[in-house]
Amino acid sequence: MPGFRTAVVSDEDVDILVRGPVTTQDIAYVRHAVAGARLTGTGVSHIRFKLAEYRGGDREPVAVAQLNVELSSRMVRAQASAGTVAEAIDRAVAALVPRVARLERRLTHAEAGPPSFTGEAWDLRTARTIPPVIKIGGKARRVARHKACPPAAQNLGAAALTMDLRDYDFHLFVEGASGQDAVATRAGAAGYRVGADRPDLLESAPDGVPVADAPARLPSLTLPEAVRALDASAAAFLPFTGVGSGRAAVLYRRFDGHLGLLTPMW
Numbered sequence: 001m002p003g004f005r006t007a008v009v010s011d012e013d014v015d016i017l018v019r020g021p022v023t024t025q026d027i028a029y030v031r032h033a034v035a036g037a038r039l040t041g042t043g044v045s046h047i048r049f050k051l052a053e054y055r056g057g058d059r060e061p062v063a064v065a066q067l068n069v070e071l072s073s074r075m076v077r078a079q080a081s082a083g084t085v086a087e088a089i090d091r092a093v094a095a096l097v098p099r100v101a102r103l104e105r106r107l108t109h110a111e112a113g114p115p116s117f118t119g120e121a122w123d124l125r126t127a128r129t130i131p132p133v134i135k136i137g138g139k140a141r142r143v144a145r146h147k148a149c150p151p152a153a154q155n156l157g158a159a160a161l162t163m164d165l166r167d168y169d170f171h172l173f174v175e176g177a178s179g180q181d182a183v184a185t186r187a188g189a190a191g192y193r194v195g196a197d198r199p200d201l202l203e204s205a206p207d208g209v210p211v212a213d214a215p216a217r218l219p220s221l222t223l224p225e226a227v228r229a230l231d232a233s234a235a236a237f238l239p240f241t242g243v244g245s246g247r248a249a250v251l252y253r254r255f256d257g258h259l260g261l262l263t264p265m266w
Helices: 024-037 085-108 156-166 223-231
Strands: 006-010 014-019 044-054 062-071 074-082 143-149 170-175 180-186 192-196 237-242 248-253 259-264
Touching (some): 014 024, 024 044, 024 085, 074 085, 074 156, 156 170, 156 192, 170 248, 170 259, 223 237, 223 259
Parallel strands (some): 014 044, 143 259
Antiparallel strands (some): 006 014, 044 062, 062 074, 170 180
């Protein structure tokens, strides 16, 4: 994209990663928003903002703010988009504060043994939509980022809690009982869905975890087939397994119009 730039701005308590035509006023507003939320001086540490503004193509400009913090070495995250950077910052901060409070409560009342999810206040929202960009500054669309992550071994309850605390629409993890890759996704008010190569081997969801449907089998696709399948849908992402490997992956739309690919590191 023309004029695209990347820079890191460090404050005493906040790191700010800037991409695109984000202004110094936007950066200054981060400090104001963080101070208003009283995030500094508490148990929260490693406050990191990512700010981006995407222009061009065939849609309206969109600003995105992502806020990452740590609490007791656990990551909490919020992401928001809006018409302006300042509005996106406000939305991200407002969404992060109750997530931090939720994790604090769980840590304060943690008991020995497996975690309980009974009575948990789940974030039963729908997955975000990212309108596709047809024209990308004269450049062909591509898989612009391939992120290999170390998947955590979890049950569906821990995976759903991770999604809520980190504001994820999808989560790639290793299902603890079967030892296979699985992908959890959001199902709105119905709760969560989970898919894998062998869904029949997945353990039932723990008590208190809302599950919309029975576990589903992820489609087995090559990467070009996954790209075509995502193009043919209005979805923001597509979980699938690689042909012949059984390993899960997620192809997703990026705000810049390109695609991203998430795969397990091992």
